[in-house]
Every structure is written in C-alpha cells, then in structure tokens.
Amino acid sequence: MEAKLKIAKSEVLHKDRVWSVSWGHKDGIIASTSGDCSLKLWDKSLSPLDSFVHDRTVRRVKFAPDGKQLAICSFNGKVLIYKLENGVFEEYAELEGHESEVKSISWSADSSLLATCGRDKSVWVWECWEDGDYECAGVITSHSADVKDICFHPYDCILVSVSYDMTVKLFKEFDGEWDCIQTLTGHTDTVWCASWRPDGAKLATAGSDLCVRVLAFTNGKLELEANIQGIHDRTIYSVDWGEKGIVTGCADNKIRLLQESEGAWICVDSIAVMSDVNSVAWSKSGQQIAAGTDDGDLVLVDLVE
Amino acid sequence: MVFASIDQALQNATPTLFQKAKPREQKASDWDDDVRDPWDAREVFELIREIRDPEHPMSLEELGVVQEELITVNDEENEINVTFTPTIPHCSMATLIGLSISVKLIRSLPRRFKVNLAITPGTHAQEHQVNRQLKDKERVAAALENPNLIKVVNNSLIKTVEEIDLDDDF
Numbered sequence: 523m524e525a526k527l528k529i530a531k532s533e534v535l536h537k538d539r540v541w542s543v544s545w546g547h548k549d550g551i552i553a554s555t556s557g558d559c560s561l562k563l564w565d566k567s568l569s570p571l572d573s574f575v576h577d578r579t580v581r582r583v584k585f586a587p588d589g590k591q592l593a594i595c596s597f598n599g600k601v602l603i604y605k606l607e608n609g610v611f612e613e614y615a616e617l618e619g620h621e622s623e624v625k626s627i628s629w630s631a632d633s634s635l636l637a638t639c640g641r642d643k644s645v646w647v648w649e650c651w652e653d654g655d656y657e658c659a660g661v662i663t664s665h666s667a668d669v670k671d672i673c674f675h676p677y678d679c680i681l682v683s684v685s686y687d688m689t690v691k692l693f694k695e696f697d698g699e700w701d702c703i704q705t706l707t708g709h710t711d712t713v714w715c716a717s718w719r720p721d722g723a724k725l726a727t728a729g730s731d732l733c734v735r736v737l738a739f740t741n742g743k744l745e746l747e748a749n750i751q752g753i754h755d756r757t758i759y760s761v762d763w764g765e766k767g768i769v770t771g772c773a774d775n776k777i778r779l780l781q782e783s784e785g786a787w788i789c790v791d792s793i794a795v796m797s798d799v800n801s802v803a804w805s806k807s808g809q810q811i812a813a814g815t816d817d818g819d820l821v822l823v824d825l826v827e
Numbered sequence: 828m829v830f831a832s833i834d835q836a837l838q839n840a841t842p843t844l845f846q847k848a849k850p851r852e853q854k855a856s857d858w859d860d861d862v863r864d865p866w867d868a869r870e871v872f873e874l875i876r877e878i879r880d881p882e883h884p885m886s887l888e889e890l891g892v893v894q895e896e897l898i899t900v901n902d903e904e905n906e907i908n909v910t911f912t913p914t915i916p917h918c919s920m921a922t923l924i925g926l927s928i929s930v931k932l933i934r935s936l937p938r939r940f941k942v943n944l945a946i947t948p949g950t951h952a953q954e955h956q957v958n959r960q961l962k963d964k965e966r967v968a969a970a971l972e973n974p975n976l977i978k979v980v981n982n983s984l985i986k987t988v989e990e991i992d993l994d995d996d997f
Contacts, residue, residue: 539968557968578972581965597969623969641969668966686963712963730962756941773941797938798964817938 524827525766527779527793530810531568531822536560540814542582542801547589549805552812554820555580561594561604563611568820572611574604582626586633591650593636595624601638601648603656615656619646626671628681635659637681639669645683645693647700664691664702670729671715675739676722684713690727690737692744704743708735717763726768728758734770734780736787750780750787756798762811764804766825769811771799777813777823795821837882839915845891848872865902866940868895871909874935878927879983881920890914892924897947905939907932910947917952925961926970927983 538557545552551571552564557579563571578597585592592611595601601617601624621642628637636648636656645662668686675681681693681700690713692704711730718725718739725744728734732754737744756773767781767790777799778792797816804811811823851869856862872895876888887893892911899908911928913921925944932942944961946954960966970976 579968597972623965625965641966670965686959712959 525779525781525790526826527777527791527811528824528826529793529795529821530824532795532819533568534818535562535564535568535570535820536814536818538579538818539798539816540800540818540820541579542584543803543812543814543820544583544585544592545803545805545812546585546592549807549810551585551589552820553583553585553592554814555583555594556814556818558818564820568822574613576602579623581624584627584629586629587631588633591633593627593629595627595638595640597623599624599640601627601636603636605654614654617646617648617656617658619658619661620644625669628672628674630674630679631677635674637672637674639672639683641668643667643669643685645669645672645681645700647681659698660700662693662700662702664693664705665689670713673716673718673725676718676720678722682716682718682725682727684716684727684729686712688713688729690716690725690735690744694742706737706744706746708746708749709733712757714757714759715761717761717768719763720765724763726761726763728754728761728770730757732756732758734758734761734768734787748787753778753780753789759798759800760802762802762804765808766804766827769802769804771802771813773798775799775815777802777811777821779825793823795819838918838920839882842883842885842890842914844885844889845894847888848876848895866900866907866937867902868898868900871898871900871907871932871936875909875928875931878924878931879985880914881923881927881979881983887911887924887928893928905941906943907936907940908943908945910945912947912950916950921946921951921953921957922960923979924983925957926967926976927980929961929967930971930980931984 536556536558542555555561559576561574583594590606592604599620603615604611605614620640624640639645643665647660649657649659665685666687671684673682679695683691688709690706693700694703713729716727725737734750736748738747754772758772760771762769770778776792779790781790801814813821878887897910945958
C-alpha cells in the first residue's frame, strides 16, 4: 500500500503540553487534554466547541464508543465522566478510588465498563449502570509499579495493562473477579502504550526501549510475533492500531505509520512535528490521525493513498 | 517519588569542595554578528553551575556535582547529555538534585533540545532507579505539580544565598 502522511492542520491550542487526544461520535468532535489542566473539545476542523478547566494536569481523555459520554483522568487521582445532554457535554460523575495520579482510561466495546490505571500500581474496573450510576467492579493490584496504559479488547472481556515495571499484563473476568492470566516480560524498559488491532487478533505494545512489539492473541494467550526495532529514536509514547496500520507517536518528534509488508513491519511514512508526540489516534473513518505534542499543538494528519 | 525530609541530619557534613572553572576563553568569532554561535557544553554548564545544593549553601559546581567535562552538546542534532555526580553514593537527595537540574534546563534551553540527564555512572548506589525516574517525563511533571516540591526546587535555583527568603517552616 503506497500510503503517505500529510499534515492537514496544526495549531497551538493549549498552554502546556497536550497529553491526550480522542475522536468522538462520527469524527465530528475531537477532545484534547493538557498539562494546562484543561479538557477542550473541538470540531473536526479544530474550531473550539467547549473548554473545561481543572486543578491539575488532565492526563487522558477517551470518548465512549457510543459517543454519548467521555471520561477524563487527572493527576489529582480522580476520574470524571461527562455526558452529552442537549447537545452539550456536562460533568456527570466523579469516580474516586485511585490514591495518586490516574494515567489512563479504556472503555469496553459496549460502553458499559470503564478501566482506569495509575501510579498507585492498580487497575480499577468500573461498571456503568443504565440508571447512570458508576460502581467499582474490581481493583486489580498485579503490577509492581506505575501502570501507564490500559486497553480493553475490542469485543472480549479481556484487559491489557502496561507499566513502568516493564511488563504487559493480560486480565480476564471470571465470575465477577478479574484475574491476571498472563504477564509478558519482553520489553526492557517502561512500557508506555498498548493498542489492539481492530479485529482483536493482535496487540501492539511500545515504550522506552524504542521497540514496538506485536503479539498474536490465540487461544486466550498472547505470543510474540514481531519486535519492531531500529525505527524509533526515542521513547514511543503512543500507539494506535487502525485498519490501515499502526500509527505511533514518539519523543523523536515523529508520527509514523507502520505496516506489514511481506512478513516484515516497515515504516511506510513519517511526519515530523516540533516536539515530543504524546498521543496519536486514528479517526473512526481511518482517513485521519489526530496527534498532540509537547508544544501544546494539536495536529491533524491526512492519510493519502 | 520519595524525597528525604529536609530537616533530617545532614547526610554529608563534610563535603569536598572543588575549585570553580576558569572563565571561558574568547575567540574572535564570538564578536562577529554574522557568525552563529552554536550551543556548547560551556553554555549549558553556565546554566547549571550555580544551582544550590539542597543541604549546603554551596553551588553544585563547588561541590563537584556538575562539571563542564560531564556535559556534551550536539547542537545540530539538538541533543544535550548531562551527567551529575552526587557527593556521596547513598545520597537520597540525588533525585531532588536531578529534578532541579532538569527544571533549570527546561526553563532555560531553546525548546528544540532533547536533554538526557543521568547520574555519572558508578557514583550512586541507586543510579539505575534514579535515572529511570528522571527520564520519565510523566513522573517528573506530576512531581512538579506538588507545591512543596516546586518551592524546594525554586529555592535551589535562586542564584545567591542572600536572595533566598526561607519561610520558618521550610
């Protein structure tokens, strides 16, 4: 596939680094969070829609798959849920529990479960009831250090977490209890991010060892399939696996598209921005990538084939 | 991050003192406005030499914690490497000192530079753990949102002892 990346739009929209970006319903809305303690909402041409300010860095934002809610997590230890009411997102619930900075969030495919993780080394699973209540469904304390990212399987009740302890862990729910069914120790430094392939058959993980590891998910277990090395020059902060391949955000200021070609993974194209790329996200259409950088930039990249 | 309380007994009561570096040797091209002066180790050293040690009213240069020889700059590749040497191998202030150096550089350097900061190899018992923490920008960012910590860091970045205005409870 002759694919190329082209910057469609790049604007400094935050006063501090952008930590996280997320696409909302039908790609009509984009959310970004920052070290400037804000959550901001934009339309698809980056015109401002709304802005919410908090007291500490907002580390991550994720729209629920149904687009009717979004969740953010903060260095103040709290997780906030915003719900769409009369066309506007409003703060709806505050989930308390983590003892220190919450680093990531993941929604289950049917928007009924939320997983969060943080520096307290724990992973929390929250249930979203139909009456609007949120309840803690489990606290998993399996990691020995800061948990950097968490990722629900596209359709199974399976959770992946990655950590400063350099491991990747797989959790499965049995009778209301979440158990760690596998721990992978292939990375040689902090693992920063994880992303499932849309069909759920594979997982990509990446981090400070400059590697992207591709694992095949077969018979309920992950097995190493490829270790993509020699492409990234600094820590890989973000990875997102879409229909057109794996996109990575790296501290070497580049956004890269990786694709498998004749059994080997190659970097099909890369685009340079002005500072560390902390977050990359495929649009639902698969035609664009949104990215956030250390300069406070929001970047929209077109995929040209 | 775990930081030692400031009011425990001094860890290193009798530190070795080092001589200050000689002034920079000037070149004719320094005065030529048409010549761009690239960043070099000396310039980075000037930024961090006056940082105060948390325990003693002396600079990191005077304590031998930072030296020009332990800084390398690749101006074209936008990369700076700095190692710092804690005064004793079990110094629990190592992370705090590293943070102060890190903050000073972030605030002073052009944004294009990537800084690799680490403990001088072989000079600290926990160097691997400290290096990993200093390298983790998410951990550093969270720590620097702690008002008490920022206060301590800012105090170490004030240039002269006379300028420090310590609260009684500090």
